[in-house]
Amino acid sequence: MNPELERVLSLPALQAAPLLVGASLSVRGVGGRLVEVEAYDDMDPASHCYGGPRGRNLPMFLPGGHIYVYRSYGVHWCMNLVTGEQGKGEAVLLRGLEPTQGIPEMRSRRGDLPDQALARGPGNLTKALGVTDADNWLRLGGDIVLTLNCPLAKVVVARRIGLTVAIDEPRRFFEAGSKSVTHPSRI
DNA sequence: AGGATGATCATCT
DNA sequence: GATGATCATCCTG
Numbered sequence: 001m002n003p004e005l006e007r008v009l010s011l012p013a014l015q016a017a018p019l020l021v022g023a024s025l026s027v028r029g030v031g032g033r034l035v036e037v038e039a040y041d042d043m044d045p046a047s048h049c050y051g052g053p054r055g056r057n058l059p060m061f062l063p064g065g066h067i068y069v070y071r072s073y074g075v076h077w078c079m080n081l082v083t084g085e086q087g088k089g090e091a092v093l094l095r096g097l098e099p100t101q102g103i104p105e106m107r108s109r110r111g112d113l114p115d116q117a118l119a120r121g122p123g124n125l126t127k128a129l130g131v132t133d134a135d136n137w138l139r140l141g142g143d144i145v146l147t148l149n150c151p152l153a154k155v156v157v158a159r160r161i162g163l164t165v166a167i168d169e170p171r172r173f174f175e176a177g178s179k180s181v182t183h184p185s186r187i
Numbered sequence: 188a189g190g191a192t193g194a195t196c197a198t199c200t
Numbered sequence: 201g202a203t204g205a206t207c208a209t210c211c212t213g
Binding site: 047161182 | 203
Binding site: 055056070071073074075133185 | 188194195196197198199
């Protein structure tokens, strides 16, 4: 993994998240540009790692560069990039991606949708990319590759979606104007 | 544009 | 037994 990416992934989630908007993610040859992410850490009562390491949250306490996948509402997989130092408990939820690679394969998994909708939303993103709990605990660099791009000029920080606590915390980062962002008007 | 609903299961109490 | 870091669909205005 290149040194700059290594550095970004060693940052706290709140600092790493905006730098990951615009980065390229590829999962077994299928991927695109990340356009929406959300930071979670041990100070956040909505985070799985709140209260310390136990059960399903253990991957969040690995060093930055690992993958944390969990089941949401019994129906969807959600994928996180672990950031920060080992033992801290931080991760960035991947919420939206603009497809650039393997679009026919995404369409076969998601149905006949416009490109922009294939990986919009955390559950749809994992489905389009073929990510499941088999990818939990993995480290970037094998099946899953992340490449930083030039920092984007227009990264918006917004409130969050679908939570019952700490919903107004500004922890959701997205690219202004992208059509692969959920609730773009909810700032 | 926004509110209500049900699907479905790993994890937690 | 209850709870969601969601989504598609159906409604209302």
